[in-house]
Amino acid sequence: MLNLISILVGLGALFWGLVAFTPFLGWMYWFVLPFAVLGLAIGALSSRNGGRNLNLVVLCVGLVRLMIGHGIF
Numbered sequence: 434m435l436n437l438i439s440i441l442v443g444l445g446a447l448f449w450g451l452v453a454f455t456p457f458l459g460w461m462y463w464f465v466l467p468f469a470v471l472g473l474a475i476g477a478l479s480s481r482n483g484g485r486n487l488n489l490v491v492l493c494v495g496l497v498r499l500m501i502g503h504g505i506f
Contacts, residue, residue: 439484442472446491459502462495
């Protein structure tokens with residue numbers, strides 16, 4: 434059950450992360466990353482790895498995107 438919740442949170446973060454991936458919307462990752470961390474924490478409590486891995490990918494892509502855009506772009 435926790436894995437399913439983690440996947441749902443991760444899919445929501447992934448959707449908003451894809452929206453924020455467009456130019457000049459990189460600042461939106463400041464709102465996406467806390468949801469990815471929340472999904473990662475829920476996925477870590479689960480016995481399966483799918484939700485945790487999804488949130489790790491969203492988190493890593495978001496962090497790289499923030500570093501490239503210097504936290505704003």
